[in-house]
Amino acid sequence: MSPHPASAQAQHATRAAFFIAGSSFAAWAPLVPYAQSRASLNEAQLGLLLLCLGIGSLIAMPLSGVVSARYGCRAVFGTAAIVLCAALPILASSELTWVLAATLFFFGAALGTADCVANIQAVTVEKASGRPLMSGFHGLFSAGGIAGALGVSSLLSLNLSPLHAVSIVVLGILLALAFTWRYLLNHTDASQEGPLLALPRGIVLALGALCFIAFLVEGGMLDWSAVYLTQQQQMATAQSGLGYVAFAVTMTTARLSGDWIIGRAGLITVLVGGATLAALGLTLAALAPSWPLALLGYALVGLGGANIAPIMYSLVGKQTTMPESLAVPALTTIGYAGILVGPAMIGFVAYLTGLTSAFLLVAGLLLIVAAAGPALGRFFANGN
Numbered sequence: 001m002s003p004h005p006a007s008a009q010a011q012h013a014t015r016a017a018f019f020i021a022g023s024s025f026a027a028w029a030p031l032v033p034y035a036q037s038r039a040s041l042n043e044a045q046l047g048l049l050l051l052c053l054g055i056g057s058l059i060a061m062p063l064s065g066v067v068s069a070r071y072g073c074r075a076v077f078g079t080a081a082i083v084l085c086a087a088l089p090i091l092a093s094s095e096l097t098w099v100l101a102a103t104l105f106f107f108g109a110a111l112g113t114a115d116c117v118a119n120i121q122a123v124t125v126e127k128a129s130g131r132p133l134m135s136g137f138h139g140l141f142s143a144g145g146i147a148g149a150l151g152v153s154s155l156l157s158l159n160l161s162p163l164h165a166v167s168i169v170v171l172g173i174l175l176a177l178a179f180t181w182r183y184l185l186n187h188t189d190a191s192q193e194g195p196l197l198a199l200p201r202g203i204v205l206a207l208g209a210l211c212f213i214a215f216l217v218e219g220g221m222l223d224w225s226a227v228y229l230t231q232q233q234q235m236a237t238a239q240s241g242l243g244y245v246a247f248a249v250t251m252t253t254a255r256l257s258g259d260w261i262i263g264r265a266g267l268i269t270v271l272v273g274g275a276t277l278a279a280l281g282l283t284l285a286a287l288a289p290s291w292p293l294a295l296l297g298y299a300l301v302g303l304g305g306a307n308i309a310p311i312m313y314s315l316v317g318k319q320t321t322m323p324e325s326l327a328v329p330a331l332t333t334i335g336y337a338g339i340l341v342g343p344a345m346i347g348f349v350a351y352l353t354g355l356t357s358a359f360l361l362v363a364g365l366l367l368i369v370a371a372a373g374p375a376l377g378r379f380f381a382n383g384n
Contacts, residue, residue, distance in 0.1 A: 002072070002186035005128035013183035014125050014133075015140045017077055017118040020173055022144025023151070024084040025111055027169050028053075030152040031092050034162045038095045045097075052101045054340045056108025057115075061333040064116035065325035074184035077117045081177050083110035085170045092162040112336070116329045121185050123317035123324055132267075134310040135258025142252040200330035202321040203379060207312045208334030210372060213365045214308035215335045216342030217278065217301065220362055221247045224346055225285075225298055228355055233291035243285075246295045247302040254306035262307065271311050272373035277304030279366035286359035308369060309335060318380055 003010045036046050068076045087107040094100050118137075126133040148169060155165035200208050225243035229235040235242075254274075262270050281300025288294040312335070316327050349358040 002074070003183050005125045005185060006130075009183040010121075010125050010185060011129065011133065013180045014118065014121050014137055016176055016180035017114070017121060017184065018137050018140040019144035019147070020081055020084075020176055021111065021114045021118055022141035023148030023169070023173060024081070024088070024114070024144075026145035026148035027088055027152050027166060028091060028107070029149050030156060031088075031162055031166065035091060035094075035100055039097045039100060041097065049097065049101055049104065052104040053108035053111075056105040056110075057112030057336060058333060058340075060109035060112040061116050061336065062329050064113040065120060065327075065329035067113075068117045068120055069323075069325040072184075072186040073117050073121045074181060074186040077114055077121070077184055078177065078181050080110040080114040080117065081173070083107070084114065085173055088166045088170050089163055092166040112332075115336075116332045119313055119332060120324060120328045123313060123328055124185060126314060127317050132259040132262040132314070134314045135255045135262060135307050138310045138313075139252055139255030139258065139306075142248065142255055146248070146252065200322070200327070200334065203319045204316060204322050204327045204330055205334075206372075206376075207316050207319075208331050210369050211309055211312040211331055211335035212338040213369055214305060214312070215338035216345070217282070217305050217338075217362060217366065218251075219339035219342040220346050220359075221298065221301060222343070224343060224350075224355070224358075228285070228359065229291055229294060231355065233288065233294050235291040235294075242295060243298045246299040249302070250299045251302035251306040254303050255310065258307040258310060262311070267311050267314060268373045268377040270307055271376070272370045274304040274307050275366045275370035275373070278308075279304075279363040279370065282359055282363040282366065286356045286363070305366070315376065315380065 003013070032046075032050075035041075035049075039049075041049060064076065083106060087103050087110065090103045091100065091107065094103065118141075122134055122137045126137075151169045151172070152165050155168055156162065160168075221244055225247060229243050258270070265273075278301045281297045281302075281304060283297070284300065285294045285297030288297055312331060313328070316331050317324060319327065321327070322330070346355075346358045346362065349361055
């Protein structure tokens with residue numbers, strides 16, 4: 001039997017699903033240099049290898065909604081989580097480039113599927129509950145990411161092999177899945193099955209574009225914050241990772257408290273205020289004369305940008321243009337394209353005009369998100 005979407009069990013299971021997805025994804029990050037060394041890859045070859053993960057995700061995301069409508073979130077998420085857990089030990093031990101590439105492709109496909117299905121369940125649970133829950137769900141993805149990366153890194157620091165370290169983390173993920181799997185939604189919805197692929201349209205396309213900007217910011221902070229601190233603020237390379245730490249900590253905190261804030265201020269107010277604060281933070285980081293001010297800027301970017309993507313998911317659950325089984329994967333696919341394309345776009349602009357100009361351009365995109373807030377408020381106030 002499937003739990004009622006508004007039940008506490010369904011809410012806790014949704015949080016666990018996001019935590020599992022986040023920890024599985026982040027567990028791979030500390031393994032990257034080990035994989036590069038085992039397979040004797042240069043930077044260009046490593047870049048091509050990592051692209052397999054993104055390709056797998058982008059192929060699987062549009063398909064996951066229809067599959068979950070046909071078989072239920074429980075079966076699809078459970079299968080994806082098991083594939084993630086099976087892939088990690090291979091990624092931690094294989095020396096063959098083609099094995100790593102194939103495994104990363106399936107790892108990315110499973111990750112994209114798990115992410116989409118978790119968001120489909122989140123939309124259903126939030127609607128049934130009648131109160132804001134989406135920010136907290138996404139906060140658990142961020143918390144899972146911190147736990148996964150720290151778990152593998154800590155075990156590696158104890159001189160465990162990558163295989164043994166990741167196997168312990170995988171065991172923890174499987175235990176979490178075992179305790180929560182039966183509380184994931186299991187009902188199917190033939191009315192939402194539709195075509196395997198459907199292009200986003202109308203308000204879903206607009207929400208996807210705003211989600212693209214939100215994820216572009218996240219990808220930019222991950223790939224460029226440390227570079228900016230070392231090149232522009234002369235921060236020591238060993239400490240340059242503090243920029244992303246400042247961003248990630250405030251983002252996680254803001255997401256875990258976001259439901260409470262949204263419940264009192266409203267979705268649109270938080271969207272406009274958050275996007276504006278993130279734009280100001282990125283501007284401060286870009287123009288700061290010293291690295292302490294730049295770190296403050298990164299923290300403000302995380303604080304303000306934290307709830308943009310969760311709000312987009314909440315709004316896509318309110319629209320009627322497309323069924324949720326198609327709208328949520330479409331939103332996720334467009335959004336995650338921002339993580340893949342965003343850092344490259346920032347690099348291209350930085351090559352032409354400098355990294356400061358590239359950061360200011362992204363700040364301008366965040367102001368577009370803020371400016372779109374009132375129009376979204378009017379759209380959904382009219383019952384669309």
